[in-house]
Amino acid sequence: MASQRTVAADAFARKQVSRTGRPASSPRMGLPAQPSPLRPSSLPLDTVLVGDCIAAMNALPASSVDCVFADPPYNLQLGDAGLLRPDQSRVDAVDDDWDKFASFPSYDAFTREWLAAARRVMKPNATLWVIGSYHNIFRVGSALQDLGYWILNDIVWRKANPMPNFRGKRFTNAHETLIWASRSAESKGYTFHYDALKGGNEDLQMRSDWFIPLCTGDERLKDDEGRKVHPTQKPEALLARTLLAATNPGDVVLDPFFGTGTTGAVAKRLGRRFIGIERDPGYAAAARERIAGIETLSQASLLVAPTKRAEPRVPFLSVIEAGHVRAGETLTDERGRFRATVRPDGQLDNGLVIGSIHKIGALVQGLPACNGWTFWHTERNGRKTCIDSFRNEIRATMAGA
């Protein structure tokens, strides 16, 4: 039975942490390629906790996860009053419309509660993803703004094959919305693999509208009778893009509405760690079985290419010391409009002011700022060379050392 294979989140909430619920045959999941340091050992990594997500999150240590992906319940009329109404109120009205309208406050309370619990668990630079449709996403967006989250983007998942509108009364509802938010407006150091996404998009910035098919075919979990196990299983491609964009290998991703574990499956494949929380033992069991069959991609393919900003800093003085540029030499911009003289201390002199390559570059152009490395050029045999190429040579020699 699924329930025998589960980790009880309530037990975890009482600090009686036990991972023995995971079947012994289950392999270790998602060995981290680059484990984050200082992670509390009490985190139930690569585990599916069964129980209420708010209690389970409140039992986790604060500031302990790098990313949250949440696919909360959308529909306010599911009749699952226990989940949607933390105040335990139950609406017996048969009138759907009244039910929906009356339940906004309780849905909002539930939303605020789980968003607050998630925020506590997030590291200062962690980010949160939430997916929803027009039924709930406005409630979610307002709540997370009210709680101090800082929205970075809203992302449109454009469905390749949406369900048509059968009655012809509306536009085909062909998309869902994801909100990507940092923990607060001050969280400037969040992870975003800008260059990787750009490189995977023909060297153009990745936009906020993503075209991805629904989860169908072999990817869709089915039971013995061929029925879908979960009504709203998300495509792995969607999760892959979010995790590639906003996490590093080894990062911990928390999913408080784990369902059948798409987040865990993708996290494991991409060398991330996961913590799943799921109320339904059947879903949790299906998720475990699914994730056990996933293999992590090779570490080499997961390595994050260093960004330009992360490369070692090279003083312009080093370029002179290395002999690429001589003191007393004249530098010009690419078109030869501006000139400055190289001083032996690594500063430039335009005849009036002495300063850094950046400062003098900005000055001669009358601009507030300038990247001197790409602005200034040397001339050798009538050919102009950007001084940034000398920096690259020095960096290459540093890499070998």
Next chain:
Amino acid sequence: MASQRTVAADAFARKQVSRTGRPASSPRMGLPAQPSPLRPSSLPLDTVLVGDCIAAMNALPASSVDCVFADPPYNLQLGDAGLLRPDQSRVDAVDDDWDKFASFPSYDAFTREWLAAARRVMKPNATLWVIGSYHNIFRVGSALQDLGYWILNDIVWRKANPMPNFRGKRFTNAHETLIWASRSAESKGYTFHYDALKGGNEDLQMRSDWFIPLCTGDERLKDDEGRKVHPTQKPEALLARTLLAATNPGDVVLDPFFGTGTTGAVAKRLGRRFIGIERDPGYAAAARERIAGIETLSQASLLVAPTKRAEPRVPFLSVIEAGHVRAGETLTDERGRFRATVRPDGQLDNGLVIGSIHKIGALVQGLPACNGWTFWHTERNGRKTCIDSFRNEIRATMAGA
């Protein structure tokens, strides 16, 4: 002076309705093709009222308009420093006073007030459109749900040519969101021209994601010195699709944030009546002059504007997500001279450098540029397949999207 040509909304609010503010030389605008019956004669049709939109709406008779289109302030939270492009030029951002709110609660209060005023003016089967971005749309959506509006769709305006993200810190913010809502859940008789939209969309249901260019070129209103008159003028194509979908000829469209009158211009062209409310006399004057130059299309030509097809740009990442190529797989050129490994983020790795299919293709050949789509091949059962064929398969699934 603009202020001499305006209709004072405050005066209208005091029931001292006067349309003499409209210059005598101004032609009658937007003669209705099929006037709706029972319209109160006191409606200031095809007029721009100047003043506070809430007061002006409260002065209109209840249940009198067929549609509302609203482009409220977005409550953008601008950094103090402003934003510089990579070439150090400054972005002409929205920093107008009308977009400044002290806090979310004050924005929410404003939003609730104008939404409530609009709802009173709406006929029982009228619908409301609101456009916004992630800065404000969640507040708006929550507020209108709270007020009893019934959301029919959220629509994504995918911008053909959005402003890039200059700092590489986020996804390109390439869309805005429209909410389409009826006055209440009981409003079952709202107008929706399903068949017309389908007919104008190659016999496919019109989806909730619309691909439309920004308002630029001749359509963009400019002052004598070539500067844009309004910072956020919307494209007429966007308004045209909303009005064609949700109104009939002769219907009255109310725009409480009229700006430079895109709603009025499109309404007149399509044979709808309009009521514009605008706080700024300068904008109102520009709107009047603009609308005066519009001619109503003949009845026969009131067809759905043909949908602009999205340039079906496909990221190489999508090819991996779709399973055509696996992360970790090796790609070669047609003759098998060069090799590179596919990364899960859609980049290639030739063992030394990580980059896009184009960049690595160029690199291995020592060429300045390369079309990676036609250069790289997979090998299956000894047969080589160009990765461009996978792109074509994905494009086939994008038909209609």
Next chain:
DNA sequence: AGATCACATGAATCACGAT
């Protein structure tokens, strides 16, 4: 006349580490 290039610009919550 047509092609090419240089430049401008659009609702934007847009840096970061060392000292």
Next chain:
DNA sequence: TATCGTGATTCATGTGATC
């Protein structure tokens, strides 16, 4: 915590000048 110096960063489209 604040200040300061380095130096990273853009896509589609329209307009007007130049070849």
